[in-house]
Amino acid sequence: MKKRHLLAPGPTQVLPEALLAMARPILYHRGPEYEVLLASVREGLKFLFQTKNEVLLFTSSGTGGMEGAVVNTLSPGDRALVIRGGKFGERWGEICEAYGLQPSYIDVEWGRAVEPDLVAAALTADPSIKAVFTTHSESSTGVLHDIEAIARIVGKTPAILIVDAITSVGVVDLPMDAWGVDVVVGGTQKALMIPPGLALCGVSDKAWAMVQRSRLPKFYFNFIAERKSLEKNQNTFTPAVSLVVALHESLAVIRAEGLTALFARHDRLARATRAGVMALGLQLFTERPTPALTTIIAPPGIEAGAIVKRLRAAHGITISGGQAQLKGKIFRLAHLGYADESDVVVCLAALERTLADLGYPVKLGEGIRAAQEVLVQAC
Structure with missing residues (x-):
């Protein structure tokens, strides 16, 4: 017999408490018991993301959250700045191009972190840029980008900063509100210690103003509809109930650890x-x-x-x-x-x-x- 150890950057090992929770009889997602559970999950996500605002929850891999961040904040033909220094930085550009946006790129040698001054120069050269897309923890290369410095730069402009933090949420400090990061995308199969299947999106007040003006097509990944549902402790569409139950367990463990x-x-x-x-x-x-x-x-x-x-x-x-x-x-x-x-x-x-x-x-x-x-x- 050989004991198995999962030490890949995602999916990762699942918390035993979460495994046991998923084995319980499934809850009805429109019933009162689920509403109580989701209310607790909402507060736990705010704690983890270090934000006062709602953290949206979709049944999807993290890439769905990335797509949602694009289509809910921008409009056809908008200019965007994309930092590419690995496979997941490249993904931001691919999503932008798929929706007819006009991305410009800062290409970073794989294995190196982006120089924040390059972001400042790009925004000065093109004031029409509406959003900056980057990755915090680029798991394809193992690089940690300096989001705090980039956020200070972007925060001085009308543009918003959108961060793929799928491999950094719960790993390294990313105080969303304190740093002024506008959209933070997370996923459950990394440091949240549960299986793949839930995408998480924290959204700032500055980003919500852009969401109100966005004209890109959206249906399932609709930030406005999902926020309205969450405020009633509901999800817009049928959620992955067992994963939400597991998330409740993992967030409790995270809060206890601090x-x-x-x-x-x-x-x-x-x-x-x-x-x-x-x-x-x-x-x-x-x-x-x-x-x-x-x-x-x-x-x-x-x-x-x-x-x-x-x-x-x-x-x-x-x-x-x-x-x-x-x-x-x-x-x-x-x-x-x-x-x-x-x-x-x-x-x-x-x-x-x-x-x-x-x-x-x-x-x-x-x-x-x-x-x-x-x-x-x-x-």
């Missing part, structure tokens, strides 16, 4: 993982890494896919390889959501053996030792 401790845990696991892989002589791919995952360059002569496959086959550990031009060149170890120190130690131990099996010179225990030194110091 945001400060939540972010500190992710930071500690990230630092320990990086210390471990560097002690093995491996090189990190990113210059400004996200606490959600560690992205590692495959050692010379070893294809990254071989590491991913052997970890899964020999040790029951699922991680992720690279995407697009990074395929075969990097591998990604996630440490977000329902993850703790044991996940880091188990993954590094298996990685040491995998590298040794593939012919890479490694001294067994070196990675674990370096990681443990970080974990002990942080306690």
